[in-house]
Amino acid sequence: MTRSRAHARIALLATPALAWLGAGCEPPPVTPPVTVVDGNYNPIDGSGSDGGRDAAPPDALSDAGPDAARPDGARPDGIHQDARLDSSSDGARPDVRQDAAPPPDAGHDAGHDAGHDAGVACGTTTFTLYRPSATSVVVAGSFNGWGATPQTGGWAMASDGAGNWSATRQLEPGAWQYKFVVDGSTWILDPDNPDTISEESGNTNSVIYVWGCAGSCPAAFDWRDSVMYFAMVDRFHDSDGHSVPVSGASGPPGGYTAANGPSGQYEGGELAGVTAKIPYLADLGVTALWISAPYDNRDSASPAVNPDSDSHQYSAYHGYWPRPQNTDYADLQNPAPRPVVESRIGDEQDLRDLVNAAHTASSANGDGIKVLFDYVMNHADLESPLYAAHESWFVPPWNGTGSPPPCVTEAGQRVLCAPCDLWNDSYWGTRCAFTSYLPDFDFYQDPPRAWSVADAVWWAREYGIDGYRLDAIKHVPLVWLTELRSRLDGDILDPAGGRFYLVGETFDYDVRDTLKVFVDPATMLDGQFDFPLKKKLCEAVFTPAGRLDTFAGWSAGNDGYYGPGAIMTTWIGNHDVPRAIHFASGQIGNCTEGSYAANSWDPASFQQPGDAAAYERLAIAFAIMLTSSGIPLIYYGDEIGLAGGGDPDNRRLMPWNDAALSDAQRALRAKVRALARLRGSHPALGRGFKKTVAVDQDTWVYQVGGCGPEQIVTVAINRGDSSRSVNLPAGSYTDLIGGGDVDGGPVDLGARSFLVLGLR
Ligand SMILES: [Ca+2]
């Protein structure tokens, strides 16, 4: 009955190949706050993350964006009133039934799911409503900017004179939210459509899922299919057993071993070591490799940024203390003197060999492994030739005249970010120095900005890389970023996947608009590391009170939040926070915990967990990330649940002796590998959208699609500590992880386990 009254008939038709969720059909843009700085800073190495210090604005701001633009958020006569109208004054036709408990195959309802309605053009959607009393009905949704009237973009429905209203439109693949606007002002859900989405704010809208047409996702390389891996070069693989320490940097007593605790010293990993492990990465399913900055770095050991709480001395093993030559970029192609690779990790040829090995690797997607360098533009080493030659390019210390700047007491002192918490300061946020030996570039002047942009473009071109991870982007003026994007667009004519991928780091777990202000693929970043997602995913999967239903609702609003064309990088672990395995084990209960002296230097505090449960929970986090939009990031070692506290304990040398790993570690790696390798062969995972079929606190069944009906992937997750039965949509499936066949309907999921299924 419901099917014959399909409110939204969606059918098969050749859909433009570029179509994907959100393209060009977002809700009206929201003016984000103009705050451009935060506590974006790592207290240890100045890598542009603040580790433990969370100066995050209140949660309440985090979702002010798109909801405000939507009908529910804007008007008092929301859906409750509408529902009343529905059931009393006008009433739905007697033959229109809203299934209170949709059958397991609800997801395949011909009325709601393009591609399962064989024989008609896919993407063609007919909205229908029976409403004899209405004088006008308009379809308003995420596909037309929520226009309530035809004048504002809404789609007018036509009446047959007998109370049947309808409108037919062509829709791109996606999960499209909408409502009907009756008589100009009454917003109602589609009474014939059982599918709704309730957002975090409480808004509920009808939703239709347009699965796209066969062949609608071309096989060419697309960044959205990528799986990124971050290798910190010094800590990834020491291929020759040799290191070149700097004098005085702190290491563990008795010398470094993987189990012997943290080190601030160079520990011997090299570019050649990364190159030697390219086959490992390719096999793991990695298709984009981010390496720590390969540029010449500071040569002397240096104190922690806050020596009062951390007495250790650090080297620049992490690459965040660039020591540029006084390079002249008058000839952009032939700078003099030539920029230098950090000698402790290799030389120019080693770097070329690494890029070449990655690009020619036999990767899971058949496109090799793309390469991203970390680029650090906020500051330079006080002892660098560049600083010596151009001191005026940097924010000067106080000269002793006039009133002293914040937290400066005597002439000659630099304005530091931390002591007076200047991270969010409208003036000092882009001018304060992370520490006294890392003077801050003054990019409000043209010459240093031109130098820095020229330097970034030279490295990108010279080594033929595919993207940058831009460190501490909030602490440089925006004009640096827009100039870089413009130069890259002009100078790199055929980037992989149509774009030189720029991902930024803006350390904010709560306020998405703080990240969003830097995201615009045409003029700024392609995306940012998704800090809010890390927090939500960690809470949902790792904490006892976590809820997958809460996460499902939040993530539905997060997909597409950063605007058309944005590609965020999703992550569950990185080099600035304690290792993910300790969040998964429950040892760390606060999902925003960062690095500070007390959790960073005690080798006894963060042991390798022995219990398999922690590794299984971490695998579930990876299963969600790797079947969701955004480029999932694997921080080196997280694929084996490598232990470690805060920075630098979270940067232990990668263990390469497989025999020393536990069964649980190897099992985790096998799952990550299987999931990662899927993204190349199942583009819907990265390019498509999700439809939640069923969700509760511990279980979640969803479909991912957008590349044609045959390409739909079904995912079933049980985060709980006991076995659960879940209902799969009707169908015949292949287990894409474990192999074998699975039938639709009820299926048992073991504790902390998941299924990823393709249609057979
Ligand atoms: Ca070495």
Ligand SMILES: [Ca+2]
């Ligand atoms: Ca050096």
Ligand SMILES: [Ca+2]
């Ligand atoms: Ca700065």
